[in-house]
Amino acid sequence: MHDKIYLEGLLFPGRHGVSPEEQTYSQNFRLDVELYLDLRPAGEKDELHLTVNYQEAYRVVEEVVSRRSFLLLEALAEAVAERLLSFFPLLRRVRVRVEKPGAPLPGYFERVGVEINRSRKVKPAKALVGLGSNLGDKRRNLKAALAALSKTPGVRLERVAPLYRSAPWGRTDQPDFFNTVALISTFLSPFSLLASLLKIEKELGRRRESEERWGPRPIDLDLLLYEDLAVETEELVLPHPRLTERAFVVAPLADLVPELELPNGKRAIDWAEKLGREQEIERVEGYGWERD
Ligand SMILES: Nc1ncnc2c1ncn2[C@@H]1O[C@H](COP(=O)(O)OP(=O)(O)OP(=O)(O)O)[C@@H](O)[C@H]1O
Ligand SMILES: Nc1nc2c(c(=O)[nH]1)N=C(CO)CN2
Numbered sequence: 001m002h003d004k005i006y007l008e009g010l011l012f013p014g015r016h017g018v019s020p021e022e023q024t025y026s027q028n029f030r031l032d033v034e035l036y037l038d039l040r041p042a043g044e045k046d047e048l049h050l051t052v053n054y055q056e057a058y059r060v061v062e063e064v065v066s067r068r069s070f071l072l073l074e075a076l077a078e079a080v081a082e083r084l085l086s087f088f089p090l091l092r093r094v095r096v097r098v099e100k101p102g103a104p105l106p107g108y109f110e111r112v113g114v115e116i117n118r119s120r121k122v123k124p125a126k127a128l129v130g131l132g133s134n135l136g137d138k139r140r141n142l143k144a145a146l147a148a149l150s151k152t153p154g155v156r157l158e159r160v161a162p163l164y165r166s167a168p169w170g171r172t173d174q175p176d177f178f179n180t181v182a183l184i185s186t187f188l189s190p191f192s193l194l195a196s197l198l199k200i201e202k203e204l205g206r207r208r209e210s211e212e213r214w215g216p217r218p219i220d221l222d223l224l225l226y227e228d229l230a231v232e233t234e235e236l237v238l239p240h241p242r243l244t245e246r247a248f249v250v251a252p253l254a255d256l257v258p259e260l261e262l263p264n265g266k267r268a269i270d271w272a273e274k275l276g277r278e279q280e281i282e283r284v285e286g287y288g289w290e291r292d
Helices: 020-024 040-045 054-067 073-087 138-151 190-203 247-256 268-278
Strands: 004-014 027-036 093-099 113-119 125-133 155-160 163-166 177-186 220-226 281-285
Touching: 004 054, 027 054, 027 073, 054 073, 054 190, 073 093, 073 113, 125 138, 125 190, 125 247, 138 155, 138 177, 138 190, 163 247, 177 247, 190 220, 220 247, 247 268, 247 281
Parallel strands: none
Antiparallel strands: 004 027, 027 093, 093 113, 125 177, 125 220, 155 177, 163 177, 163 281
16 A cells, blocks of 8 residues: 655754754755555545645654754654654654755765665554533533533443542632543544543533633543654643643543553552552542543
């Protein structure tokens, strides 16, 4: 299968090179990227979730080239390939070419660079989504969000944690929350997944414009973890930055994946126990509550 999406002649400034000057002053890098995946489903159905959004791919490449620094073009190409495979579960192979138009060579040259191919077995990414509600019929809001999540194209709802009631965290002058965590598997990128979560929030009546930070809301969906991906962009931060501070996240998460290593290096089940002693949280219903 040779279908591919290609992005050619991408130009980004970066600090990559063996000499101290190249590490200090940025110069342009030129990249060609080929993303190998089966394009037939998207071709037949004309739906974006069945393929890789090349705008997202562009941003992933740009982030690696402009935010990191390597001695070798080999290392830069490796990092770009690795990052693309991490962000897009649909990819089975990537080809990355990196050229340095201003390479320090002693005479005239047309182009110099490296090209690598990296492949793997395609499988969906596992992700954990945190859900909360403290306005209206909270239990129903969470159930509706889970139903919407399970109907989201490219998302499979694997398991739902028990239902918790928790005292409000951050701002205490508001009603108690109901919280849970869902384990999903998905072929969506973390960007597309977050966009789907925001869409569900909106459909369930969330109006961010009229809300205060950490204030009351009918529904809140947070992307807690996406495989072991670390991302820090304006709209998406992974792992979720406040995950380990919150009993209402860690307790249900520890029910689903007790042995998971949290971003602070602790085992989920141990950390849940500690936070459970410090914050007010109570399990109100066991597994399967969302199905009745
Ligand atoms: N991992 C993430 N999960 C959800 N939203 C995220 C994430 N990383 C960044 N964001 C961004 O955060 C913005 C604000 O999210 P939200 O209103 O849910 O914050 P909050 O629930 O008030 O606070 P907190 O982020 O502490 O839970 C969203 O628009 C989203 O773009
Ligand atoms: N107990 C609890 N407290 C919160 C919650 C939440 O889901 N549960 N969500 C918040 C903002 O998203 C702020 N505070």
